[in-house]
Amino acid sequence: MSTRILRFGSGIGNCHIHDLVVRVCSPMLRKRGTDIEIQRIGSNLFLKGHASPVLSLYKSPPTTVLSPAVVRPQARHSVLDTIQIGFPDLQQVHLSTxxxxxxxxxxxxxxxxxxxxxxxxxxxxxxxxxxxxxxxxxxxxxxxxxxxxxxxxxxxxxxxxxxxxxxxxxxxxxxxxxxxxxxxxxxxxxxxxxxxxxxxxxxxxxxxxxxxxxxxxxxxxxxxxxxxxxxxxxxxxxxxxxxxxxxxxxxxxxxxxxxxxxxxxxxxxxxxxQKLHGRRDFVALDLMETNGSSAENSGTPSLYICEAIDDxxxxxxxxxxxxxxxxxxxxxxxxxxxxxxxxxxxxxxxxxxxxxxxxxxQNNQAAFLGDPNFPTVALQSSKGARIRLYELLYTTYSGLHFTKSCDRSIAIAGLEQRLVKAFDTHGGYGVFDGPFFGRSLLWKRDERVPRNVMRPITFPLHERYYHVPTWSWMAYEGVIAFMEIPFDSVEWQHGSEEGLSSPWTTSLEEDNDGSASSPSGSVVWHTGKANEQTVLKAMARVFLESVPLSEIETKIVYDAGEAPGGKDGVELRCVIVGRQKSSKGQATNWTLLEHYVLVVGRKRASSKNTTYYRRLGVAALPGRWIDQDGLAQRISII
Structure with missing residues (x-):
C-alpha cells in the first residue's frame, strides 16, 4: 500500500492525472484547498475515509505483437506486476466482442x-x-x-x-x-x-x-x-x-x-x-524503458488510470x-x-x-446468498452459524419492497423450502421446528429503523391466499430483527408442559425430552397449506400486580410500536419461550433469571368454548415480574 497527498484545487501545470483526481474526488469533498490523501491498494486508489475506490489502474496485455512472427516478452516491472490487466474502454453491447x-x-x-x-x-x-x-x-x-x-x-x-x-x-x-x-x-x-x-x-x-x-x-x-x-x-x-x-x-x-x-x-x-460504456474518464501513460524507448516499441505494457466503476x-x-x-x-x-x-x-x-x-x-455475501447450491454454507456451519445465517436472510428479506404485500410469505418460498430440508426439520411461516424453534419465534420489530411498525397485511378473499398466523412476521409489513439471546445459556421451554407446542407437533414424533422431531426423510415445508392448522398451543401467565404495568412496558417491544389501544385496553399475557440458565453449582433462583417471552392479547372467541390469542410483541423480563406460582392458562395463539 502506498499513499500520496495532493492539494485539492491547486493547479499543477497541465497534469492530466491531477485533473482526473480532482474531477473524481470533488463530489466527495466539501471545499477547495482540502488535502486529498490517496491510498493505493493493489490496482485500486482509495480516497481516505471512503470504502469504495475512486480510481482503478489497468495495464495492457503482457506482450506486444511486433509482427505476425515475433512476440517480445514483457519487461519486468515490480510495480506493474501488482496491477490488473485490462482496458479503459468497455465494449458496446451490440458488438460481438x-x-x-x-x-x-x-x-x-x-x-x-x-x-x-x-x-x-x-x-x-x-x-x-x-x-x-x-x-x-x-x-x-x-x-x-x-x-x-x-x-x-x-x-x-x-x-x-x-x-x-x-x-x-x-x-x-x-x-x-x-x-x-x-x-x-x-x-x-x-x-x-x-x-x-x-x-x-x-x-x-x-x-x-x-x-x-x-x-x-x-x-x-x-x-x-x-x-x-x-x-x-x-x-x-x-x-x-x-x-x-x-x-x-x-x-x-x-x-x-x-x-x-x-x-x-x-x-x-x-x-x-448501460450509460457508461466507453465513456468513463481515464489517462493513458506511455511508460518509458530505461534506455528511452517507448512502451509501444519495447513491449512494455501501457498503464491506464481510470475512473473506478468496479463496485x-x-x-x-x-x-x-x-x-x-x-x-x-x-x-x-x-x-x-x-x-x-x-x-x-x-x-x-x-x-x-x-x-x-x-x-x-469476492463479495461479502457470496458465501451465503451467492452460494450456487444454497444453503451449502449453512450445512457446513455450526448450529450457531446456521442461526445467524437464517436471521440474516429473514431480516434482509423483511426490509424489501413488494407491489403486493400479500406476496411476502410466498416470495421466499424456495429459500424456506431449502432451509427446512437443510435443517432436517419441519418449518413454515418463517419459523423452524426442533432446536431452532424458540429463537425463530422471538423475532421483533427492528427498533433501529425510523418509524418502523409491523402493520398487519390484509389478504384478499381469494383462494390463492391463506391465513398467516400472528406469531409469524410474514403476517405483517415492516422490518424485523431477532432478540439478542446468548448461545448455550438458555433453557428452552417449547415441547414441555410449561411451554409451547409447535403447530406441527401432532404430525411429529416426540423425543424423550418432549421436544418435537421429525422422522428421517419426512421433513415438511408448511407455509400456505390451507388444510393445516397454524395454532400455537402455549401456557400463558399473568404479570405480577406488584410490578407497575408502565415499568413492564418499558421492556416490551410491541409489534405495532405501542401498546394496543381500545376503550378498556387489552389484558396482557406472556408465554415463556426460554429462560436463562443458572450458573453451575448454584441453586436455581428463577426470580433473578432473564425470561424471553411472547406477549399476547386476547382475540374474539371464534366458538362457544374457545378463546384465541394474538401475538403483540416480545420482551426479555426478570422472572420476578411474572406470576409463575399461579395457575397458568392453556391458550391458542393464531
Missing part, C-alpha cells in the same frame, strides 16, 4: 467450477418449468435486426424427447415489473394463452426489458427463456399460486439467470441503459433491483447470474464475481 466476453465467463464456469453445476433430480428427464419461451436460433443485436421474427410460448411436458436431450438449457429473467401505469407488463392470461402457444409472439411487440432478454438469450446460444409475466398465467383464474411454489427449481436449474439491474420495469429495457456492493447488492422482495431468492437460488447494471456487466457464480473491466473480486 461484448457477448463473446459474457459467453467466455459462462464457459469458464462450466469447465472449471464444479460447485456451480446443475443438479437435476434423478428422474430420467431434465426438470423444466411448466412453460418456456422458445426464442429460436440465430443471432441479432437490436430490434431492427430481429425484423419480423417471433418467439413462441411452449408447454414443456409435451416437448419432443430429442429437444430435451439436445438442448434442455434455459435462461431465467430476474426483473422489476414497474407500475402498470408506466410499464406494459405483457402478461399471459387465460384469454391469450392459446394464441401465444399457437401463433407465437412478435418480438417487436415485446416490451423493451423482455425483448432485451430474448436478445441476450439468443446471443448466448440458448434456445429457451423463462419470464414470469409470460410463462405464468396471471389473473384471478391463472396458476400463480401453483407456479410460485416452483421457484426453487425454476431458478436453481436455470442455465443462467439474467438480472435486469438497471431496468425500471418491463418497458424500460436494460441493454441500452458490486453498490451496483448490485445495494442496487434497486435487489430492493425487490422477489429478487432475493432469485439471486440466492441461481447457480450463476449476469447482472446488467448502469455502469457495467457483472458475472456472479460460486467462484466469486467477474467485472466487464476484467477485474475479479
Amino acid at each position: 461484448y457477448f463473446a466476453l459474457v459467453s467466455h465467463w459462462i464457459q469458464d464456469c462450466n469447465t472449471n467450477h464444479s460447485q456451480c453445476g446443475r443438479r437435476d433430480p434423478s428422474t430420467g428427464r431434465p426438470l423444466l418449468p411448466t412453460r418456456l419461451i422458445d426464442v429460436g436460433r440465430g443471432d441479432f443485436r437490436t430490434i431492427e435486426s430481429a425484423g419480423g421474427e417471433t418467439v413462441r410460448l411452449v408447454f414443456t411436458p409435451p416437448m419432443p424427447e430429442d429437444d430435451l436431450k439436445t438442448d434442455a438449457r434455459y435462461i431465467a429473467l430476474s426483473h422489476p415489473w414497474g407500475s402498470a401505469q408506466n410499464h406494459n407488463h405483457f402478461c399471459t392470461t387465460r384469454q391469450n394463452l392459446a394464441s401465444r402457444i399457437r401463433d407465437g409472439i412478435a418480438i417487436a411487440d415485446l416490451p423493451a426489458t423482455l425483448r432485451d432478454a430474448v436478445i441476450v438469450t439468443r446471443a448466448l446460444g440458448v434456445r429457451y427463456l423463462w419470464i414470469d409475466t409470460i410463462c405464468i398465467v396471471q389473473g384471478a383464474d391463472g396458476d400463480f399460486d401453483t407456479e410460485a411454489r416452483l421457484m426453487e427449481t425454476v431458478f436453481s436449474l436455470a442455465y443462467c439467470v439474467i438480472a435486469a439491474s438497471c431496468a425500471d420495469g418491463t418497458s424500460s429495457g436494460f441493454l441500452s441503459k 458490486f456492493q453498490r451496483h448490485v447488492i445495494d442496487g434497486p433491483l435487489n430492493k425487490r422482495g422477489w429478487v432475493l431468492q432469485e439471486r440466492a437460488l441461481a447457480r450463476r447470474t449476469i447482472h446488467f447494471t448502469q455502469w457495467q456487466t457483472y458475472f456472479e457464480c460460486g467462484a466469486g464475481v467477474r467485472c466487464e473491466t476484467l477485474t475479479k473480486m
